[in-house]
Amino acid sequence: MDLKTISAIDLAEAIRSKKISSTEAVSSALERLKGVHEAFNAVVSTDTEKALAAAKEIDAAVAAGQPLGPLAGVPLAHKDMFDRAGKIPSWGARIRREKPCTEDGTLIARLKAAGSIQIAALHMTEFAFGPTGHNYVLGHARNPYDPSRIPGGSSSGSAICVATGVVPAALGSDTAGSLRLPAAACNVVSLKGTWTRVSRAGAMPLSPSLDCVGPIARDVRDLALLFGLIAGHDPRDGFSSRRPVPDYLNLIEQPIDGIRIGVDERLIGEAHPEIQQRLETSMKILEKAGARRIAVRFQDWKALDTLGQLLQLPEVASEHGPYLRKRAADYGPQVRARMEFGHFISAADHQTALRARGTMLSRVLTETFGNCDMVILPTFADPLPTIDELDVGGGPQLMAALGRVILYTRPVNYLGLPALTLPYPRESYLPNGFQLVGRPFDEARMLAVGRAYQKEVPGEVVNIG
Numbered sequence: 001m002d003l004k005t006i007s008a009i010d011l012a013e014a015i016r017s018k019k020i021s022s023t024e025a026v027s028s029a030l031e032r033l034k035g036v037h038e039a040f041n042a043v044v045s046t047d048t049e050k051a052l053a054a055a056k057e058i059d060a061a062v063a064a065g066q067p068l069g070p071l072a073g074v075p076l077a078h079k080d081m082f083d084r085a086g087k088i089p090s091w092g093a094r095i096r097r098e099k100p101c102t103e104d105g106t107l108i109a110r111l112k113a114a115g116s117i118q119i120a121a122l123h124m125t126e127f128a129f130g131p132t133g134h135n136y137v138l139g140h141a142r143n144p145y146d147p148s149r150i151p152g153g154s155s156s157g158s159a160i161c162v163a164t165g166v167v168p169a170a171l172g173s174d175t176a177g178s179l180r181l182p183a184a185a186c187n188v189v190s191l192k193g194t195w196t197r198v199s200r201a202g203a204m205p206l207s208p209s210l211d212c213v214g215p216i217a218r219d220v221r222d223l224a225l226l227f228g229l230i231a232g233h234d235p236r237d238g239f240s241s242r243r244p245v246p247d248y249l250n251l252i253e254q255p256i257d258g259i260r261i262g263v264d265e266r267l268i269g270e271a272h273p274e275i276q277q278r279l280e281t282s283m284k285i286l287e288k289a290g291a292r293r294i295a296v297r298f299q300d301w302k303a304l305d306t307l308g309q310l311l312q313l314p315e316v317a318s319e320h321g322p323y324l325r326k327r328a329a330d331y332g333p334q335v336r337a338r339m340e341f342g343h344f345i346s347a348a349d350h351q352t353a354l355r356a357r358g359t360m361l362s363r364v365l366t367e368t369f370g371n372c373d374m375v376i377l378p379t380f381a382d383p384l385p386t387i388d389e390l391d392v393g394g395g396p397q398l399m400a401a402l403g404r405v406i407l408y409t410r411p412v413n414y415l416g417l418p419a420l421t422l423p424y425p426r427e428s429y430l431p432n433g434f435q436l437v438g439r440p441f442d443e444a445r446m447l448a449v450g451r452a453y454q455k456e457v458p459g460e461v462v463n464i465g
Contacts, residue, residue, distance in 0.1 A: 105202020122157025
C-alpha cells in the first residue's frame with residue numbers, strides 16, 4: 001500500500017478493514033511532512049503528539065468494532081486560518097489572536113466528527129491576501145515541481161502537502177482564486193463551492209462578501225467526500241445556505257454524455273499561447289468523455305473584475321483598519337500596499353458593486369450559461385512564473401502583475417459561482433490547470449465531469465527524492 005498516493009476514501013477503508021492502522025498512517029504522514037517542509041516551506045506547526053493519540057483512539061475503536069466516521073483515522077492537514085480549541089492560528093502573519101481559541105471552527109469540527117486527524121497547520125499567504133505563495137513573515141512557499149516557481153496562493157501549504165503525498169486532502173480558502181491557483185500550480189484538484197454553500201464560522205475573514213472555504217485533493221472523489229461533509233447550513237454563519245446537501249460522492253459516477261461546456265474563445269485568447277494549447281487539449285479529453293463544446297461569450301469580464309475589486313478591497317481594509325493604523329510595520333510590503341489601497345475606494349463605489357452583483361449574475365446566467373451547463377476557463381493566464389519574477393514592490397507593478405495572475409479567477413468570486421480546478425495533462429510541462437465554472441449549487445454535476453476527466457488524466461504525486 002503506497003501511503004503517498006492512496007486516496008482518503010481508500011485509506012479510510014483500509015483502516016476500517018485493518019489492512020493498516022491509523023497509527024501507521026499518521027506516523028508515515030508526519031515523517032513525510034518533515035522533508036516536504038524542509039524543501040518547500042509548507043508548514044506552520046505540527047500536532048505530532050495529539051495526532052498520534054487520536055490515531056490510537058481510532059485503532060482501539062476499530063478493534064472494538066465501534067461505528068466509525070467516513071474519514072476515521074485518515075491524516076489531514078489544513079491551512080492555518082481555522083480556529084482550533086486551545087490554539088492560536090497564525091493567519092500567516094505577525095498579527096493574530098491574542099488568546100487561544102475556545103472552540104473549533106465549524107469545518108474543523110465536522111471533519112473531526114468524521115474521524116479525520118489533523119496533523120499540521122499549513123503555510124498560507126499573509127492573511128490569505130495573495131495569489132502566489134509569497135509571504136514576507138513566514139518566508140515564501142515553493143513549488144514542489146520546481147522550487148524556483150510559485151506554488152500559488154494563498155492556500156500554498158495545502159496544495160504542496162497534497163501534491164507531495166503527505167496527506168490525501170486539505171482545506172483551504174478562496175476569495176479571488178486561493179484554492180484554484182495553488183491547485184493548478186501544484187498539479188492537484190480543488191473545489192470552490194457556490195458562495196454560502198459552506199460555512200465560514202471559525203475561519204479567518206478576509207472579504208466576507210467573497211470568501212469561500214473548500215477542499216484540495218489529488219482525487220476528485222475525495223473532493224466529493226469532503227465537500228459533502230463540510231457543506232450545509234451552520235447556525236454560526238447566518239449567510240450559510242439552507243439548501244439540502246446532495247450526496248456528492250454517490251452522484252459522482254453519473255454519466256456526463258451531452259453535458260454542454262461553454263468555450264469563450266475571445267476571453268481564452270487573452271491567455272498565453274501555451275495555456276491556450278493546453279486548455280484545448282483538456283477540452284478534447286472532456287469531449288471524448290461525452291461532453292459537448294458550446295460557443296459562449298462573457299460580455300462584461302473586465303467589468304466583473306473591477307466590481308469584484310470594489311467589493312473586496314474596502315472589506316479587507318475595514319477588517320484591518322485598526323491594525324494598519326497602529327501596527328503597519330508588522331505587515332509584509334505587498335499585503336500592506338494592497339490593503340491600504342482599499343481605504344481610497346469610496347463607500348458609494350462599494351455599494352454600487354454590492355447592488356450590481358445580483359444584476360450581473362442574472363445577466364451571466366442568462367447570456368453566458370443560457371445554452372451551456374458549465375464554462376471552461378484557464379486558471380492561470382500564463383505558465384508558472386518564478387518566485388523572483390513576482391517578488392516586486394508595492395506599487396503599480398505589483399497590482400499589474402497580480403491582476404494577470406488572477407485574471408480568470410477573481411470575477412468568479414464576484415459572481416459567487418462554483419469552480420472546480422483540474423490539471424492539464426502534464427507531459428513535459430510544469431503543472432498548470434483549468435477551471436470548470438458552474439451554475440449556482442451545481443457542484444454535483446461538476447464533480448461528475450471532474451471524475452470522468454480524471455479517468456483519462458489521473459492524479460499523481462510529485463517525486464521529491
